[in-house]
Amino acid sequence: MYIYDNLKNMIEFTPNFPLRQYNTFGIDVKAKYFAGFSSLAELHELIDDKLFMKHPSLILGGGSNVLFTKDFDGLIIHPKLEEINRIEETNEEIILKVGSGIIWDNLVEYAVLHGWGGLENLSAIPGNVGAAPIQNIGAYGAEIKDVIDKVIGIDLSNKKTCTFKNTECEFGYRSSIFKTRLKSKFLITHVVFRLKKFPHSLITGYGEIERILEHEKERTISVMRTVICNIRSSKLPDVKTKGNAGSYFKNPVVDIEIIEQLKKRMKDIPVYETPEGDYKLSAAWLIEKSGCKGIRSGNAGTHDHQPLVLINHGNATGKEILELADFIKEKVYQLFGIVLEPEVNVI
Numbered sequence: 107m108y109i110y111d112n113l114k115n116m117i118e119f120t121p122n123f124p125l126r127q128y129n130t131f132g133i134d135v136k137a138k139y140f141a142g143f144s145s146l147a148e149l150h151e152l153i154d155d156k157l158f159m160k161h162p163s164l165i166l167g168g169g170s171n172v173l174f175t176k177d178f179d180g181l182i183i184h185p186k187l188e189e190i191n192r193i194e195e196t197n198e199e200i201i202l203k204v205g206s207g208i209i210w211d212n213l214v215e216y217a218v219l220h221g222w223g224g225l226e227n228l229s230a231i232p233g234n235v236g237a238a239p240i241q242n243i244g245a246y247g248a249e250i251k252d253v254i255d256k257v258i259g260i261d262l263s264n265k266k267t268c269t270f271k272n273t274e275c276e277f278g279y280r281s282s283i284f285k286t287r288l289k290s291k292f293l294i295t296h297v298v299f300r301l302k303k304f305p306h307s308l309i310t311g312y313g314e315i316e317r318i319l320e321h322e323k324e325r326t327i328s329v330m331r332t333v334i335c336n337i338r339s340s341k342l343p344d345v346k347t348k349g350n351a352g353s354y355f356k357n358p359v360v361d362i363e364i365i366e367q368l369k370k371r372m373k374d375i376p377v378y379e380t381p382e383g384d385y386k387l388s389a390a391w392l393i394e395k396s397g398c399k400g401i402r403s404g405n406a407g408t409h410d411h412q413p414l415v416l417i418n419h420g421n422a423t424g425k426e427i428l429e430l431a432d433f434i435k436e437k438v439y440q441l442f443g444i445v446l447e448p449e450v451n452v453i
């Protein structure tokens with residue numbers, strides 16, 4: 107083990123580090139080096155070190171949106187900043203500055219317990235706070251962009267601290283500036299959230315939420331959280347028993363001409379109009395119609411109930427998962443002429 111030679115903050119660079127526990131697909135790969143940091147001082151030591159300068163690096167949170175296809179021949183940086191600070195509060199809202207190492211769902215639970223609304227529909231999404239803005243996490247009609255005030259981090263090219271206001275983050279459907287232009291160049295250290303105190307505006311119009319709420323005595327953010335957690339656990343495989351990274355592909359966003367052509371061939375094709383006026387197709391529906399629901403090839407497969415979720419049935423390699431993804435992509439393309447794009451970051 108190589109230990110940073112500084113008595114103030116000992117950064118440990120662990121060589122030959124097994125990553126199986128650090129990716130929810132459960133892929134058995136290793137990193138050349140692995141280092142975590144728990145403070146900004148430690149982060150600066152880490153990025154000033156010659157190991158950082160000499161090697162390619164990858165920031166890894168909970169590993170729930172990555173697919174490792176081989177050993178990582180570089181340095182994994184694992185943020186462990188675990189602080190939640192109230193930075194402003196009025197009768198209507200609260201502003202929280204949250205460290206990137208906090209587990210996302212712990213933050214949601216904390217906010218709901220305190221009666222602060224805005225995160226409840228994003229309950230039970232795996233991963234850490236630092237990665238949440240990267241793909242503008244979304245679920246059940248909510249997206250994180252609607253509660254983010256600022257994103258703070260370090261530009262890894264010049265080691266300077268930068269703050270992005272919400273409008274500068276270029277948030278889109280499962281996308282942001284951090285997943286496009288700044289991918290791998292910017293390390294998010296903190297996310298600043300603007301959450302609402304009472305009265306809350308619940309988002310209930312998605313899927314079966316409204317129907318389930320009819321049986322509830324009250325409509326609160328706490329009830330919403332329970333409803334969402336229950337729906338998710340009934341639909342999605344548990345990463346502890348079946349390795350996966352949630353939706354492998356994004357829902358394709360297409361223009362109206364393509365929708366009209368597809369509707370001529372398949373009248374029942376589901377189409378969703380987005381608030382931005384785009385048209386979104388259901389990747390799960392396209393995959394199912396292409397005959398890829400519940401399929402299996404070796405140790406890789408698609409989930410029986412949700413074909414958008416690719417699964418590691420045992421000791422699948424990242425390559426096996428990737429081959430299955432390519433197979434599905436090809437099938438969907440042959441049938442619909444639509445190119446599926448991965449939501450997962452393939453490493």
Ligand SMILES: Cc1cc2nc3c(=O)[nH]c(=O)nc-3n(C[C@H](O)[C@H](O)[C@H](O)COP(=O)(O)OP(=O)(O)OC[C@H]3O[C@@H](n4cnc5c(N)ncnc54)[C@H](O)[C@@H]3O)c2cc1C
Pocket residue numbers: 130164165166167168169170171172185206231232233234235236237238240241242243244245292293294295342343345350351352353451
């Ligand atoms: C069962 C399951 C269900 C899921 N459901 C949803 C869902 O409903 N909606 C949704 O949007 N997503 C969903 N996901 C995907 C995933 O949970 C989110 O994308 C999550 O935000 C990833 O967080 P993470 O910490 O695991 O990121 P990681 O997988 O560790 O990293 C993802 C990407 O972000 C980068 N990154 C991580 N941390 C930082 C940082 N601090 N600074 C800069 N870059 C960073 C990494 O380099 C990588 O490119 C699901 C995943 C699973 C396994």
